[in-house]
Amino acid sequence: MAKQFKPVVLTANDLIEGDSVFLGPRGWVREVAGARVAMTEAEAEGLTARGREAEAGNLVVGCYLVEVSLEGGAPEPLLRRERIRASGVPTITYGPAEVRERAAA
Amino acid sequence: MYRYDEFDHRFVRERVAEFRDQVSRRLTGALTEDEFRPLRLMNGLYLQLHAYMLRVAIPYGTLEARQMRMLAEIAERWDRGYGHFTTRQNIQFNWPKLRDVPEILEALASVEMHAIQTSGNCIRNVTADPLAGVGPDEIEDPRITAEVVRQWSSLHPEFVFLGRKFKIAVTATEEDRAALAVHDIALQIVRSEAGETGYRVLVGGGLGRTPMLARELRAFLPKRDLLPYLEAALRVYNLHGRRDNKFKARIKILVHELGIEEYRRQVEEEFARIEHGHIAVPADELARIGAYFAPPALPERTGTPVEFERMKKLDPAFAAWAAQNTHPHRVPGHVAATISLKPVGGVPGDATAEQMRVMADLAEAHSADELRVTKEQNVILPHVALADLYKVYRGLVAIGLDAPNRGLVTDIVACPGLDYCALATARSIPVAQAISNRFADPARQREIGPLAIKISGCINACGHHHIAHIGILGLDKAGVESYQITLGGESTAPAALGERTGPGFSYDEVPDVVEKIVETYLKLRETPRESFLQTYRRVGMEPFKEVLYAEAH
Numbered sequence: 001m002a003k004q005f006k007p008v009v010l011t012a013n014d015l016i017e018g019d020s021v022f023l024g025p026r027g028w029v030r031e032v033a034g035a036r037v038a039m040t041e042a043e044a045e046g047l048t049a050r051g052r053e054a055e056a057g058n059l060v061v062g063c064y065l066v067e068v069s070l071e072g073g074a075p076e077p078l079l080r081r082e083r084i085r086a087s088g089v090p091t092i093t094y095g096p097a098e099v100r101e102r103a104a105a
Numbered sequence: 106m107y108r109y110d111e112f113d114h115r116f117v118r119e120r121v122a123e124f125r126d127q128v129s130r131r132l133t134g135a136l137t138e139d140e141f142r143p144l145r146l147m148n149g150l151y152l153q154l155h156a157y158m159l160r161v162a163i164p165y166g167t168l169e170a171r172q173m174r175m176l177a178e179i180a181e182r183w184d185r186g187y188g189h190f191t192t193r194q195n196i197q198f199n200w201p202k203l204r205d206v207p208e209i210l211e212a213l214a215s216v217e218m219h220a221i222q223t224s225g226n227c228i229r230n231v232t233a234d235p236l237a238g239v240g241p242d243e244i245e246d247p248r249i250t251a252e253v254v255r256q257w258s259s260l261h262p263e264f265v266f267l268g269r270k271f272k273i274a275v276t277a278t279e280e281d282r283a284a285l286a287v288h289d290i291a292l293q294i295v296r297s298e299a300g301e302t303g304y305r306v307l308v309g310g311g312l313g314r315t316p317m318l319a320r321e322l323r324a325f326l327p328k329r330d331l332l333p334y335l336e337a338a339l340r341v342y343n344l345h346g347r348r349d350n351k352f353k354a355r356i357k358i359l360v361h362e363l364g365i366e367e368y369r370r371q372v373e374e375e376f377a378r379i380e381h382g383h384i385a386v387p388a389d390e391l392a393r394i395g396a397y398f399a400p401p402a403l404p405e406r407t408g409t410p411v412e413f414e415r416m417k418k419l420d421p422a423f424a425a426w427a428a429q430n431t432h433p434h435r436v437p438g439h440v441a442a443t444i445s446l447k448p449v450g451g452v453p454g455d456a457t458a459e460q461m462r463v464m465a466d467l468a469e470a471h472s473a474d475e476l477r478v479t480k481e482q483n484v485i486l487p488h489v490a491l492a493d494l495y496k497v498y499r500g501l502v503a504i505g506l507d508a509p510n511r512g513l514v515t516d517i518v519a520c521p522g523l524d525y526c527a528l529a530t531a532r533s534i535p536v537a538q539a540i541s542n543r544f545a546d547p548a549r550q551r552e553i554g555p556l557a558i559k560i561s562g563c564i565n566a567c568g569h570h571h572i573a574h575i576g577i578l579g580l581d582k583a584g585v586e587s588y589q590i591t592l593g594g595e596s597t598a599p600a601a602l603g604e605r606t607g608p609g610f611s612y613d614e615v616p617d618v619v620e621k622i623v624e625t626y627l628k629l630r631e632t633p634r635e636s637f638l639q640t641y642r643r644v645g646m647e648p649f650k651e652v653l654y655a656e657a658h
Contacts, residue, residue: 016132016203018157058134062152079584081523081530085154090524092535094199095187096457099505102450 006067009035009075010047011086012060020085021060023050028060032086033074038065106169106475107252107397109217116259117214120221124148125207132204147227149220150206154527159198159206160223161213165233165251165275166194166478170469173476175216177461183209188461190446190454192518192569193272194232194478195223199525221259226267226354228258228339234276234283235477238400239487241435244294244302246398247277250331253386253394254292257332264339268346268354271339272311284480286310286318286600287572289356290338295325303327308338308368309360312566316602317357320365322372330376333384337376341368401473401488406438410492423498425547426509431494438491442472444484444501445508445516449545453519453537454482460504467500480569480596481518481557483511513550514558514623515541518569522562522579523586529562531579531586536560536615543616544623553623556637557596572596574637575622576603577615586612592622592649593641604646606653618653625652 009032010023021028022035029035038044044065051063066082068075077083084091093101109117124144131141145151149160161176168176176196180188183205184198191197201209213219223230233251237243254273258264264271274283277294285291291307304326310319326334342356345363360368386394417424431440444464446454456464464484468476471493472486479485489497501507510516517540520526522533537560544550560577561568570576576591588610591603610618623637625648630640641649 013152015138018152018201018203019155055138058132061138080586081154081581084523088155090155090534091532092452092524092538094452094455094524095185096459098452098455099457099460102448103505105450 007037008044008065010051011066012063037075117219121210146224149223156200159201161196161220162223162230165248166235168476170465170474172216173465177458180458187457190478190482192480226269227265228271231255232274235479239441240278242278244277247275249395249398251275281597284596297325309357311357312571314564316571333379333381337372341371403436413491416495429509430511441487442489443511446483447516448508450542463504512555514544514553514556518559520561520568530581531562533560533562539616571602588615621652
C-alpha cells in the first residue's frame with residue numbers, strides 16, 4: 001500500500017550562516033511557521049526543484065523535505081529532531097546565559 | 106611544550122591561505138557544495154543541526170595560557186561566548202559563520218594551533234595521558250611520542266584518505282588514563298626486562314556501533330622502530346581497507362575478520378620490507394622534540410605548607426575540593442589540580458570565554474603556564490604548588506568551576522547530542538543535567554564514591570558510553586527518545602565494554618533509573634570502599650536487572 005502523503009516543507013542550511021532556513025512563499029525564511037507547505041506529491045516536487053535552484057545559486061546547502069503537522073494552524077515538524085532544528089537553538093540554555101542562570105538559582 | 110619551527114609555521118599559514126581561497130571560491134559559487142564539503146572537513150568544519158561547527162585540535166590535550174586565551178577570544182569574537190571540550194581532548198565551537206572561519210584559523214595559527222585532521226578519514230589528533238609529565242611512575246613524557254606521531258601523520262600522503270578515521274593514543278604509565286583499549290592503535294611506553302624503553306602496541310579497539318577492545322599487536326617495539334612499524338600497520342590496513350561499507354571500514358573490523366595473528370603476520374612482513382632508515386625519526390630531531398617537553402623547573406618543597414593546612418581547616422569546601430580534585434605530583438609539594446567542567450546542573454565540557462580566561466590566568470600564575478584537556482571533558486592544571494592551591498581554588502570559585510567531583514557521579518561525560526549534532530538520535534546534555542541535579546549533594550556524591558556515567562546521543566558513541574560504569578545511549582524509537590543502559594564498562598586496564606541491562610527507558614525515566622542502580626549498588630557493596638565497578642564485577646548484572654525491570658514484568 002502506498003504511504004499516505006503527509007504535508008511537507010522544504011528546509012536547508014544557509015550557506016554563510018549555516019543556520020536552518022525554510023522555503024517560504026517569497027524566499028527563504030528562518031521560521032518554519034512561515035514555510036510554504038506542499039500538500040501533494042506534485043507540490044513537494046515543486047519545492048524540491050526550487051531547492052535545487054537555490055543550491056545551484058549558492059544560497060543554501062543540503063535541501064530536504066520535512067513532514068509537518070498543520071494542527072496548530074502553522075506548519076510544525078512531526079519529528080523531534082526537526083522540531084529542535086527548526087527552533088534554531090538547543091533545547092537547553094547555553095553559553096554565558098547558562099552560567100548566569102545557574103548562578104542566580 | 107612543543108613550539109612550531111619555521112617549517113611548521115609556514116605549513117599552517119599556507120593551509121590557512123589555501124582554505125581562505127577555498128571559502129572565497131565557495132561563496133562566489135566557483136566551488137559547489139559537493140566540491141567544498143571534503144575541503145572544509147579537512148579543516149575541521151562541519152555543518153551541524155543549527156550551524157557550522159569548528160573542531161580545533163588540541164594536540165595531546167596540552168595548552169599554554171596564551172592558547173587558552175585565544176580560544177576565549179575566538180569564542181567571543183566569532184562564536185557565542187563559549188566552547189565545548191570534547192572526549193578527544195579537542196574543543197568545538199558551535200556557531201561560527203562560514204565567511205569568518207579563515208579569520209578564526211588565522212587566529213589559531215598565531216598561537217600555533219589549527220583544525221587540520223580533526224575530521225575526515227585520516228589519522229586524527231593524537232591523544233595522550235592528560236597527566237603527562239606529572240605522575241611519579243611515568244617512564245617518560247608520552248607527549249614526545251605523540252608529537253612525533255602528530256608530525257609524521259600530518260598530511261602523510263599515503264594516509265590522508267584512509268577507509269575511515271584513525272585514532273592513536275599514547276601513555277607511559279601503568280595506569281591508563283587515555284583509554285588505550287578503544288583506540289585504533291595505542292602505544293603504551295614500557296620498559297623491557299633488559300631495561301630498554303619501547304612500546305607495547307595495541308590495535309583494533311574502538312567504540313561506535315561495533316565496540317571492540319584492542320588486542321596486543323607487539324609486546325615490545327624498540328623506540329627506533331616506531332614510525333616504520335606504524336607505517337607498516339597503517340599500510341596493511343589501508344590496502345585491505347573497505348571503502349564499500351563505512352560500517353566495516355575501521356581497523357577493528359579488519360583485525361577481527363583477519364584475526365590478530367594474520368594481521369600481525371602481514372604487518373611484520375611489511376615492516377621487514379620497509380626501508381627503516383627513511384622513515385625513522387633521526388636522533389637529533391627526536392632530541393629537539395624531546396627538549397620541548399622537559400619538565401618545568403618546579404622548586405621542591407618539603408613538608409605540607411602551613412597555609413594549605415590552615416585553609417583546609419577554615420574552609421571545608423576547599424578541603425573537599427582538594428581531596429577530590431588533585432592528583433599526586435612527582436615533585437614534592439605539588440599537585441595536578443582538576444578543574445571540573447561539570448558544575449551541578451551544568452553542560453558537561455562547556456566553558457565560557459570568561460572561564461577560559463580565568464583558567465589561562467591561573468595556569469600562567471600557578472601551573473607553569475600549562476593546561477591539559479581530559480577525555481572526561483575537564484581541564485587540568487598540571488603543576489600547582491600546594492602553597493598556591495587555595496588561590497587557585499578561590500579563582501575557580503569566582504567562575505563557578507569549583508565542583509569537587511572529579512570521578513564522582515556528577516562528573517558526567519556527554520556528547521552534544523540532539524541539541525547540536527546532526528547525527529544524534531536523542532538528547533544527551535539535558536539528561537546529564539537531570540542526573541547531575543538529582544545527585545547534587547556533595548556528601549552523597551562522596552558516599553557513592555568513584556562512578557563514571559557517560560552519555561552518547563547516538564550509536565557513534567562520542568560520549569564513550571560503552572566504557573562507562575553506567576553507560577547511557579540515546580536512540581530514537583518511532584519518534585520517541587529511548588535510552589539504553591549499560592553497566593560495567595571501564596576505560597582503564599582491565600578495560601571492559603558495558604553490558605546492556607535490557608530494554609531502554611524514556612527520557613524522563615533516566616534519572617530514576619540511575620538512582621535505582623546507585624541505590625542497589627549501595628545496598629550490595631561489601632564495604633564503603635568497594636567501588637561501583639568492583640561491586641558490579643563481583644555480583645554481575647542480575648541484581649541490577651531485577652530492580653530495574655521488576656515492576657514492569
